[in-house]
Amino acid sequence: MDLVEEKQATDIVLLDIHDQTTIADYFVIATVDNERQAQAIESDLLEKLKVEQNIRPLGIEGSQERGSGWILLDYGDVIVHLFTEEARQYYKLEELWNKANVVVKVF
Numbered sequence: 182m183d184l185v186e187e188k189q190a191t192d193i194v195l196l197d198i199h200d201q202t203t204i205a206d207y208f209v210i211a212t213v214d215n216e217r218q219a220q221a222i223e224s225d226l227l228e229k230l231k232v233e234q235n236i237r238p239l240g241i242e243g244s245q246e247r248g249s250g251w252i253l254l255d256y257g258d259v260i261v262h263l264f265t266e267e268a269r270q271y272y273k274l275e276e277l278w279n280k281a282n283v284v285v286k287v288f
Contacts, residue, residue, distance in 0.1 A: 193212075194209070194283060211261075
């Protein structure tokens, strides 16, 4: 979450979803100003996690799709969602996972 916050994403939420699903234990959901900012956060996460902790994502979605407003980085137990404001309001992940525990919320 710190890496996402450092790149000035806003409304960052860490949801504990392990009781609701087996796909992951946590979702990190954050809002970005635009797709360029999302790609900068994606690049930073990929580089820092690879270099510092030798962690690579299992999958990446949305980074090559212009106009999607959503980048997903799947690290197995943790899935990072980077949304533009419009995409976040459209997909409403927090509403879909409303039974998940909010571990941390950063405005």
